[in-house]
Amino acid sequence: MNELRDLLGDLVADVDSVFLFSPNASFFEEFDEVDEEIVVVGPENALDADPFVELPIDFTDLEGRLRFGIEGALEQGIVDEGDEVLCVTQMFDGAENTLVRVQTNDFSPSGVYDMFVNSRADASVVRDVFEVAIELGKKGQKGKPVGALFVVGDAGKVMNKSRPLSYNPFEKSHVHVGDPIVNVMLKEFSRLDGAFVISDAGKIVSAYRYLEPSAEGVDIPKGLGARHMAAGAVTRDTMATAIVLSESDGLVRAFKGGELVLEIDPEEY
Numbered sequence: 001m002n003e004l005r006d007l008l009g010d011l012v013a014d015v016d017s018v019f020l021f022s023p024n025a026s027f028f029e030e031f032d033e034v035d036e037e038i039v040v041v042g043p044e045n046a047l048d049a050d051p052f053v054e055l056p057i058d059f060t061d062l063e064g065r066l067r068f069g070i071e072g073a074l075e076q077g078i079v080d081e082g083d084e085v086l087c088v089t090q091m092f093d094g095a096e097n098t099l100v101r102v103q104t105n106d107f108s109p110s111g112v113y114d115m116f117v118n119s120r121a122d123a124s125v126v127r128d129v130f131e132v133a134i135e136l137g138k139k140g141q142k143g144k145p146v147g148a149l150f151v152v153g154d155a156g157k158v159m160n161k162s163r164p165l166s167y168n169p170f171e172k173s174h175v176h177v178g179d180p181i182v183n184v185m186l187k188e189f190s191r192l193d194g195a196f197v198i199s200d201a202g203k204i205v206s207a208y209r210y211l212e213p214s215a216e217g218v219d220i221p222k223g224l225g226a227r228h229m230a231a232g233a234v235t236r237d238t239m240a241t242a243i244v245l246s247e248s249d250g251l252v253r254a255f256k257g258g259e260l261v262l263e264i265d266p267e268e269y
């Protein structure tokens with residue numbers, strides 16, 4: 001008779017590294033004696049683990065979470081291309097219950113790690129804008145779905161590639177994303193047309209900007225319209241990251257370097 005252990009043991013055999021996603025202290029300590037390299041991935045390094053890959057947002061989506069951890073470890077030189085990695089993580093609620101074995105060159109990098117960590121804008125600014133977009137996607141504006149476009153970082157250049165659609169309510173203000181009152185303002189102004197422009201440090205530079213980047217050769221998924229095209233194109237012409245909430249399908253997408261790098265369903269977040 002075949003024991004499950006015999007049938008599934010190959011899943012964990014001969015891996016180069018084990019990635020523990022947000023382990024608690026006692027679970028982490030149990031791995032003290034294993035021969036494989038242990039890599040901790042999480043929003044903060046509470047356990048002082050080394051090596052450690054920081055997650056800028058708490059990915060509820062499994063694939064996004066694993067990709068981020070692996071791309072981060074590759075980028076930091078913790079693992080090499082071609083390494084076999086075992087990811088240990090949680091799904092649904094509760095304890096570690098999910099094992100995923102991946103070869104690091106099995107997938108092409110999505111750019112998600114790069115988007116947060118190597119954005120011109122601070123990672124915390126990118127994350128804060130993301131959270132506004134996700135919240136707006138969940139609740140809509142007075143119960144109705146809304147769309148919104150946030151262009152984060154390299155604001156001077158973005159302003160040069162755009163024009164005002166209306167007066168700029170942020171003209172002389174010095175307000176930053178992440179500030180609760182600003183989140184309310186962003187949600188309120190998202191009912192109107194155009195894009196928000198946000199600086200590297202998170203200052204809201206403008207609302208109501210109509211983006212006019214050259215869209216030539218920008219290749220975004222079919223079915224997405226002018227807002228997404230403008231978002232993709234402006235990130236190719238500048239060092240900005242664009243975060244878009246779609247009014248029509250409700251998804252939050254991010255573009256960097258002219259490419260779609262992330263797609264999240266706010267309902268699952």
Ligand SMILES: Nc1ncnc2c1ncn2[C@@H]1O[C@H](COP(=O)(O)OP(=O)(O)OP(=O)(O)O)[C@@H](O)[C@H]1O
Pocket residue numbers: 146147148149192193194195209210211212224225226227228229230245246247248249
């Ligand atoms: N170049 C642009 N710069 C800033 N905002 C734009 C630009 N083009 C379109 N928008 C904004 O996007 C809104 C929706 O346009 P459109 O439906 O073509 O985009 P979309 O990509 O299909 O987005 P959605 O999925 O939200 O419908 C417009 O009403 C406008 O406010």
Ligand SMILES: [Mn+2]
Pocket residue numbers: 225226248
């Ligand atoms: Mn549309």
